[in-house]
Amino acid sequence: MHRLRVFITIWSLLLASVACQEAPIWVQGALEDATATDDAFNTGGTIVVNGFTVNVPKNLLVQFPAAWVPWKEFVANKADFTGYETLVIGNSINGEPRVAQIQMYEFFEGLSSGFIESLDFADGSLKIQNGPTSPSITSFSGFPMCIPRNESDPFCPLSNRPFVGPGTFTAPDPVVMAPFQAGDFITFSGFRRGAEVIAFSIVAQNVQINTLGDVVYVRMELGLLGIDNPNPNAEIAESRFIGFVSNNRATVSLYAMDVDPCTGATTNRIIASMGLRGGRNAQNKFEYRNNILFRYTREYRVTAEIDGVAKTRVTKNGITAGTYVQPVNVWVPGEQDVPGVPPVSYDFSQMEFLTKGVGADDDGNVWGPLEPFPQTGVLIEPPVCAAARGLELEKRGQISRWYGRARADAISQAENVDTTEAFVNIAPEEAAAIAKKKAEEEAINGSP
Incomplete structure (x- = not known):
């Protein structure tokens, strides 16, 4: 009887240990169902993908290729998207699966x-x-x-x-x-x-x-963001932003678009400046390939420059030439580096659009941080905002209009040959973070 009691106690402790583990969730497959908890503008609910049911927190916006859609509206239109390819990223906490990000495609990278x-x-x-x-x-x-x-x-x-x-x-x-x-x-x-x-x-x-002179157009092919993870057993993927310009005199600057958690207004924060590959090439192609380690944003801006001066202008068609806003179309969380140990949970602590929110929409509703947050150990302090008011900002949430606001995510399968690497000047704040990360890795693994 005593041995049985000891066995039960040990088994209970093991179950408790397993239940308290935090593990990553990555579910990719066909959308089967979606529910909303209530009628609030920022309600959460549940999503079912490939037979897996995952809890959706409050304030989550579903990412489409060219829009961010409130969960409530997505659920109301779920019949239009049943069977579409869906990517769910999050963590399981105390046995509860929680969503951090949802991306919708008809077919991923379908072309x-x-x-x-x-x-x-x-x-x-x-x-x-x-x-x-x-x-x-x-x-x-x-x-x-x-x-x-x-x-x-x-x-x-x-x-x-x-x-x-x-x-x-x-x-x-x-x-x-x-x-x-x-x-x-x-x-x-x-x-x-x-x-x-x-x-x-x-x-x-x-x-x-x-184009010649100081007229430049920009097209983006890829916005891939590798997410850092403080766990020493996590491997970070290299971030990549790839695009093209119409004028071979141009260089470009890459900016993160920070969002005010109260107003929703955006400000540009420099990541790097770069030239065309090989100085100039037939494709007028540019690339940023490096680690981005903190303050991840949903969207990044590329602005063309000539002789160090930004060249943006409004055309006869009302298009703003010389700049391009690229939503991140590929998110790559830090992955486990060494097998045979507990899995590395995903880190969302540096995504301010999840930890603080994206501010007010044009109805005056303030979208705060995800609740409950899909990660433990992250201090979440909802922003204290003045009385919410509608802003003259583009509404980013109507499924009936999302495709009309499409920003080109052009998948060209282009190959760039016979060129050399272009210059890349990384912003000081970014360079300092990269150097610190490298030093930490060398301290753990030993100098190369």
């Missing part, structure tokens, strides 16, 4: 391509050979493209395509869009809505439109 068969001036659509109807975005360089409303459309003039067919050329009028033509080869990705594909990315791969 289609084809030649344009015809253009319809009347409804602004294009038909792809063996493909659906899609709207327009850019040429390979980031120069904006369009479907003309008629043969003399002043905001999409045929004269901005000086010859028929693919090729590289300088825009005759650099501050107005260039039209698509039958025969352009495009890559596109998006969501199906009925018989249509609503594209958030579309690029004419065989059309390279360059």
